[in-house]
Structure formats: structure tokens, C-alpha cells
Amino acid sequence: MKILIINPGSTSTKVGIYEDLEEKIIENITIDADVLKQYKGLYDQTDMRLKQVYDFLDKNSISPSEIDVIVSRGGMLPPVHTGAYVIDDELCDIARNHPAQLHASNLGALVAREISKKNDIPAYIYDAVSVDELTDLSRLSGVKKYPRRSFSHALNTRAVAMRYCEENGLDYKNSSIIVAHLGGGISLNIQKNGHLIDITSSDEGPFSTNRAGFIPIYSCINIVKEEGGDALQKYEDSVGGLVSHLGTNDAREVEKMIANGDENAKHVYEAMAYQISKSIGALSVVENGKIDAILLTGGMSHSKMLTDWIIERVSFIAPVKLYPGEFEMKALAAGGYRIMKGQEKADKLRL
Incomplete structure (x- = not known):
């Protein structure tokens, strides 16, 4: 099983290829500060990040048709549970228009969706930053209007x-x-x-x-x-x-x-x-x-x-x-592997 991993950060895009759970290629593609300054908003970077992934595949002589599944880092979405969500148009709309917070990781699903649609490849996010499974007791803060948020690694x-x-x-x-x-x-x-x-x-x-x-x-x-x-x-x-x-x-x-x-x-x-x-x-x-x-x-x-x-x-x-x-790339690959093997199920994110 060939797995494409996409993990955007604030100044780089980390891209990888796994075969089953074995790492084959990992590249951390840095982005110069002068390049980032050219983009007014975060989401204006989407096409640039997409080109980085396609260039990575071309450089390593990998055709998108060889990819079995794409797994992206999940961004600052509204509260989600642990595990996987399907990257579809609705999830991308939420990531773009209703994020809990602006962060480069929000771009991962948008890039994955473009490759997924064009090449008919299943795509997922896994264990997003905004995983929120707090108990009712742990959620309360001292101000009713502002409950505790769940953002962690x-x-x-x-x-x-x-x-x-x-x-x-x-x-x-x-x-x-x-x-x-x-x-x-x-x-x-x-x-x-x-x-x-x-x-x-x-x-x-x-x-x-x-x-x-x-x-x-x-x-x-x-x-x-x-x-x-x-x-x-x-x-x-x-x-x-x-x-x-x-x-x-x-x-x-x-x-x-x-x-x-x-x-x-x-x-x-x-x-x-x-x-x-x-x-x-x-x-x-x-x-x-x-x-x-x-x-x-x-x-x-x-x-x-x-x-x-x-x-x-x-x-x-x-x-x-x-x-x-940190083991983010391998964790994303393992999540995608378990989904494709039927060991876990992916939900669909809806507001």
C-alpha cells in the first residue's frame, strides 16, 4: 500500500511516501520568508503548497496513479474526536471558512483534496490538533462564556x-x-x-x-x-x-x-x-x-x-x-493504513 503524507507547517511542507508502515521518502520542503510575504492570507498559499507536493512526486518519479491513499495532518478545525475524518468538500469548506483558528496545518486537507479529486484517491485527516474529548467536568472554566479549549499535540x-x-x-x-x-x-x-x-x-x-x-x-x-x-x-x-x-x-x-x-x-x-x-x-x-x-x-x-x-x-x-x-509522519501513515485495512473507520465532518 503506497501512502502519501502531507504535513504543512508555518515555514515548510513535510511530504512523505510510506509503503505499508515502512518509510520510503521524507522531505521537509522549506519556504523562504520572502516567498511567504507574497501571500496576503493563509489560504492564498494553497496552490503553492499543492505545487510543492506535485514537484515532490515528480522528483521521485511517482505518479499520482500509484498512490493508494492520502493522509494529511488535521488542522485547527472545530472540535473533533480522535482518529480519522474523510477529506471531502464539506471538510475543506470548514477548514477554509470555519476554522477554530488560523494555522498552516489547515492547508493540508485543501491540498490533499485537490490531488484526491483529480486522481480519484481516498484522502483522510488523522488526529487533528483540535481533538476534543474533554469530560464535562474538565471543560468548565471560571467564566461561563469561555469554556476550556482542547488544543494539544x-x-x-x-x-x-x-x-x-x-x-x-x-x-x-x-x-x-x-x-x-x-x-x-x-x-x-x-x-x-x-x-x-x-x-x-x-x-x-x-x-x-x-x-x-x-x-x-x-x-x-x-x-x-x-x-x-x-x-x-x-x-x-x-x-x-x-x-x-x-x-x-x-x-x-x-x-x-x-x-x-x-x-x-x-x-x-x-x-x-x-x-x-x-x-x-x-x-x-x-x-x-x-x-x-x-x-x-x-x-x-x-x-x-x-x-x-x-x-x-x-x-x-x-x-x-x-x-x-516527534513521530507525526509515521502516525499519519499508520492511521491511513489502519483505515484502508478496515481496522478503523473514518467519519465525515459536518457543522
């Missing part, structure tokens, strides 16, 4: 949870697992019986390399008064976290600073580990502490210093396992 975190269960003889559909994705943004979730029943999103939890995470509400009010709403947005998106404290978004540079005796750098880095650990502890009470495993994934889980601090604080709750890096 669902694709990568579900993939590592399923992998852990397979490796350790557990039934994923009968397990309780906490997963922390440690990347440019940090999100955590608790997966019970295959569903993400509660999450800690990147704006309500630990600070990361360049995101502020949770900021006390009165501090937010002061930031808006003194610096404006755009400044608050930037702290949450790009200039918070390690950037704000230490002037770098590279955890490896922070570790070099620590190795050179910088006590402030150590203090900040350990505070990040402390906040991650505290968020893991908070999620553990969702299941009264009955947790089968705690998994750390994402780019920063390569850091032994950071993960050792976390393990020291949370290992009393459950076994801790590291899955450094």
Missing part, C-alpha cells in the same frame, strides 16, 4: 501512547496514560481507554523554549495595559519562555550556559522541569493516581538534564518512558 502523543502499550503488552483501549510533548510548545494530556479526556494546553501550562505558558491573569491585565494585546499574544507565541528569561529558544544553548556555570540559566531550566512535573501531577489526579505510564516525547525530551529533573519528581506516580523527537 494529539497526533504525536497518541502515537507514542499506542507504541508504549504495544511494547509493554498493554491494551491501549483499556489504559490510562499521561503524555507530555516537550517542544517549541509544551502540551500534556491524559489518555483513558483511547480518548484524550483532559489536557494541559500550551497556553495554560508550563513555559517552553519560546512560549510563556500560563501567565497569572492579573499579570496579563498589566501586560495589556502597559504593552498592548499584541505583546501578550507574542509572549504566548514567540518571545516568552526561555527567550524571555535567557534570550534563546535553543535548549542546547541553555545547557551550554549551565555547563559554563550560569546559575540563572540553571534556575530557569529547572523551573521549566518543575512546571512540567507539576502539570503531570495535576493530570494524575484525574484518574485518582491510577496511571499506567508517563511518557515524555518531543524535541526537548532529548535533554537528559531536563528529563532527569522531571523523572525525579514524577516517577512515584507511574513508570516514565522517553520517546525523544
